[in-house]
Amino acid sequence: xxxQDRVAALRQSMGEQGLELLIGLHDNGHFIEKPNPVMVLAxxxxxxxxxxxLHRSGEALLIVTPAWDAERAAEQxxxxxxxxxxxxxxxxxxxxxxxxxxxxxxxxxGLAPMSWQVEKGVRELMKGEVHPADALVMKHARRxxxxxxxxxxxxxxxxxxxxxxxxxxxxxxxxEDQLAAEIRCxxxxxxxxxxxxxxxxxPFSKAVQTSCGRRFAQGDLLLGELTPSxxxxxxxxxxxxxxxxxxxxxxxxYALLVHAMKQGVAAARPGNTMGKVCEAINAVxxxxxxxxxxxxxxxxxxxxxxxxxxxxxGDVAPDNGIVLEPDMFFVIHPNQxxxxxxxxxxxxxxxxxxxGAQLLSRRMAQLYEIPV
Numbered sequence: 001x002x003x004q005d006r007v008a009a010l011r012q013s014m015g016e017q018g019l020e021l022l023i024g025l026h027d028n029g030h031f032i033e034k035p036n037p038v039m040v041l042a043x044x045x046x047x048x049x050x051x052x053x054l055h056r057s058g059e060a061l062l063i064v065t066p067a068w069d070a071e072r073a074a075e076q077x078x079x080x081x082x083x084x085x086x087x088x089x090x091x092x093x094x095x096x097x098x099x100x101x102x103x104x105x106x107x108x109x110g111l112a113p114m115s116w117q118v119e120k121g122v123r124e125l126m127k128g129e130v131h132p133a134d135a136l137v138m139k140h141a142r143r144x145x146x147x148x149x150x151x152x153x154x155x156x157x158x159x160x161x162x163x164x165x166x167x168x169x170x171x172x173x174x175x176e177d178q179l180a181a182e183i184r185c186x187x188x189x190x191x192x193x194x195x196x197x198x199x200x201x202x203p204f205s206k207a208v209q210t211s212c213g214r215r216f217a218q219g220d221l222l223l224g225e226l227t228p229s230x231x232x233x234x235x236x237x238x239x240x241x242x243x244x245x246x247x248x249x250x251x252x253x254y255a256l257l258v259h260a261m262k263q264g265v266a267a268a269r270p271g272n273t274m275g276k277v278c279e280a281i282n283a284v285x286x287x288x289x290x291x292x293x294x295x296x297x298x299x300x301x302x303x304x305x306x307x308x309x310x311x312x313x314g315d316v317a318p319d320n321g322i323v324l325e326p327d328m329f330f331v332i333h334p335n336q337x338x339x340x341x342x343x344x345x346x347x348x349x350x351x352x353x354x355x356g357a358q359l360l361s362r363r364m365a366q367l368y369e370i371p372v
Contacts (some may be wrong), residue, residue: 002146010136015056021055023051025108026050032227032306032311035309037134037137039307042076042077044073049118050062051088063083066086067085088118092125103129107132108131142325143328159228159236161186162195162228163226173216175215176211191230196236203221208335217243224238224345227306235331235349240344255367260334264332268332270354273324274316274322274330275318278317325352331349348360
């Protein structure tokens with residue numbers, strides 16, 4: 001599947017719902033759990049407020065701010081007519097006046113996260129008759145295109161190289177925030193445009209946190225969640241390392257987490273729900289007496305969708321009934337607090353294929369030991 005197939009399928013669904021026009025909106029805020037209709041339909045990662053107009057009959061228009069970013073938009077969104085402007089609402093009003101599609105036959109996606117000025121302006125243009133189309137758009141983005149999958153593979157490669165650099169760099173006495181900054185810069189030097197990186201260390205952590213000025217000590221557990229973005233597609237790995245030799249109890253409990261993750265991977269196959277994947281992970285830990293730690297407040301989910309565009313198939317959580325299909329992509333991470341060890345992390349980017357789950361990482365998580 002490619003992005004043109006996605007747009008064609010969306011147009012068909014628009015017709016079935018009586019929609020002639022779709023307005024998609026996004027600002028310059030890109031976050032792992034923020035849906036982006038502009039990216040999933042046009043493949044464009046915006047630097048400013050952006051709108052797309054998709055007509056059921058064939059017209060595809062992308063309105064970009066700032067105006068000077070139109071050239072980049074045209075390169076990233078082939079097949080779309082690009083208009084650059086410094087005033088989104090004014091240009092949107094002009095184009096809607098030209099198309100003359102009534103609000104009753106217009107769907108709007110991505111309005112809620114926009115600034116209040118843009119939201120107010122769009123509602124005025126629709127004369128207060130706004131028909132949300134977020135679910136419709138994201139339904140058609142639940143599966144990744146071939147290009148998005150290729151980018152996910154590259155993003156995974158960058159994550160693994162970043163972690164290799166972390167293992168080679170961490171040393172007793174080094175500051176958490178110094179190492180975190182170095183790894184962010186290193187991954188970006190390899191081609192990532194961004195890297196969401198949660199990282200902290202300590203002898204007994206209750207959760208992964210943002211880095212601080214604490215200095216590493218021998219025996220620390222280093223917790224890392226690396227999430228590079230490559231050309232708008234994210235991938236995530238979760239890892240744990242020991243500064244020095246790992247105790248037997250840490251080895252034993254980490255092996256338990258990895259085993260739970262493998263059971264989740266085995267359950268991640270077409271026809272199963274995301275909830276079933278979570279249940280497979282929890283069952284391993286519950287059988288060992290850790291049931292109370294498999295639910296809030298200790299844990300909320302065992303993974304989540306990946307991408308700056310679509311968050312589907314959503315969380316690896318017991319209440320997620322979304323059925324897995326080929327080309328869905330998400331991370332499985334049984335990150336867990338255990339009373340004997342504190343919090344530990346393992347997680348792999350997972351692609352659903354016709355035959356089951358395929359991990360995009362070259363090496364599955366293990367409890368790494370960093371020589372001191």
